[in-house]
Amino acid sequence: MPPLADLTELIVFVLLAAGVVVGSLGVVLLPNVVYSAFLLGGVFLSVAGLYLLLNASFIAAAQVLIYVGAVNVLILFAIMLVNKREPMADAPGLGLRRLLSSGVCAGLLWLLLRVAYTTPWATPGPTPLGEDAVVRLGEHFFTDYLLPFELASVLLLMAMIGAIVLARRDVFASDIGTGEAADQGLIEKARSPLLIEKTRP
Amino acid sequence: MTLPSLSALTPVPLEAFLTVAALLFCIGVWGLINSRNAVRVLMSIELMLNAVNINLMAFSSHLDGQEIRGQVYAIFVITVAAAEAAVGLAILLSLYRNRETVDMERFNLLRW
Numbered sequence: 562m563p564p565l566a567d568l569t570e571l572i573v574f575v576l577l578a579a580g581v582v583v584g585s586l587g588v589v590l591l592p593n594v595v596y597s598a599f600l601l602g603g604v605f606l607s608v609a610g611l612y613l614l615l616n617a618s619f620i621a622a623a624q625v626l627i628y629v630g631a632v633n634v635l636i637l638f639a640i641m642l643v644n645k646r647e648p649m650a651d652a653p654g655l656g657l658r659r660l661l662s663s664g665v666c667a668g669l670l671w672l673l674l675r676v677a678y679t680t681p682w683a684t685p686g687p688t689p690l691g692e693d694a695v696v697r698l699g700e701h702f703f704t705d706y707l708l709p710f711e712l713a714s715v716l717l718l719m720a721m722i723g724a725i726v727l728a729r730r731d732v733f734a735s736d737i738g739t740g741e742a743a744d745q746g747l748i749e750k751a752r753s754p755l756l757i758e759k760t761r762p
Numbered sequence: 763m764t765l766p767s768l769s770a771l772t773p774v775p776l777e778a779f780l781t782v783a784a785l786l787f788c789i790g791v792w793g794l795i796n797s798r799n800a801v802r803v804l805m806s807i808e809l810m811l812n813a814v815n816i817n818l819m820a821f822s823s824h825l826d827g828q829e830i831r832g833q834v835y836a837i838f839v840i841t842v843a844a845a846e847a848a849v850g851l852a853i854l855l856s857l858y859r860n861r862e863t864v865d866m867e868r869f870n871l872l873r874w
Binding site: 567570571574578581582585586588589594597598601604605608611612614615616617619620623624627628631632635636638639640642643645649650652658659662663665666667669670673674677678682683684685686687688689690694697698701702706709713716717719720721723724725727728730 | 773774775776777778779780781782784785786787788789790791792793795796797798799801802804805806808809812815816819820822823824825826827828829830831833834836837838840841842843844845846847848849851852853854855856858859862863864865867
């Protein structure tokens with residue numbers, strides 16, 4: 562490979578890695594959760610670019626379709642459905658928890674980096690497949706990974722049914738009390754919430 | 763410790779991808795512990811799953827270039843992540859209807 566292509570690859574990697582790290586910091590730290598959701602889409606796209614650098618075009622396409630197209634849109638819909646702005650009351654011990662968790666995360670990062678930089682990886686491995694990777698993926702899915710592949714479809718069906726059952730409202734064609742037709746619009750009707758402490762002002 | 767020269771960094775080494783994945787995972791763990799908004803907790807879980815996927819893909823490309831088993835595992839992780847996002851957001855909607863809040867500190871019904 563000519564050195565110019567190598568240098569281009571390095572520059573692209575640095576840009577994508579900066580996008581991933583800065584974007585994920587924004588996801589975690591920004592006060593507005595809508596900005597967080599859009600930045601999360603940017604992080605997903607940057608990760609898809611990293612996959613392209615790693616000779617995995619099919620997974621990169623799947624990442625864009627599933628994460629950016631489905632998961633991120635789902636998260637945005639959830640934000641729209643639960644967009645009540647509420648002042649978060651201070652909970653006791655929050656500062657201590659923040660300090661402790663920062664320490665734990667820094668320790669975990671140090672451990673992971675130490676493992677990554679002290680293990681003698683057997684690089685360079687075999688030559689990557691490149692564009693034939695899709696063919697090899699299909700062979701894997703229909704021979705030695707057939708059972709997990711079929712189980713994944715069952716899992717998706719279960720998740721779909723479970724999500725519908727959990728999230729649906731009980732809709733009656735007519736109001737039980739008065740007998741008149743109940744409106745079945747998409748607007749959440751006011752109802753008395755369960756399980757809220759009655760003593761809270 | 764001397765920094766490696768620019769020519770030693772091309773093509774991008776395995777350790778660089780592992781570093782990015784470690785940073786992403788630790789940011790996800792921090793957000794998971796410290797977020798008050800339940801939607802942000804779900805986003806942090808997605809960040810952690812993506813970090814794991816970057817690791818799998820880096821090993822698949824650098825150490826297992828012919829039998830790309832890392833890519834197969836990444837597909838399964840993406841599948842499970844999609845199912846997790848759907849069920850998690852449904853649980854979040856149900857919680858919001860019952861408690862009228864998304865504050866993690868007030869989901870304390872089962873606490874002692």
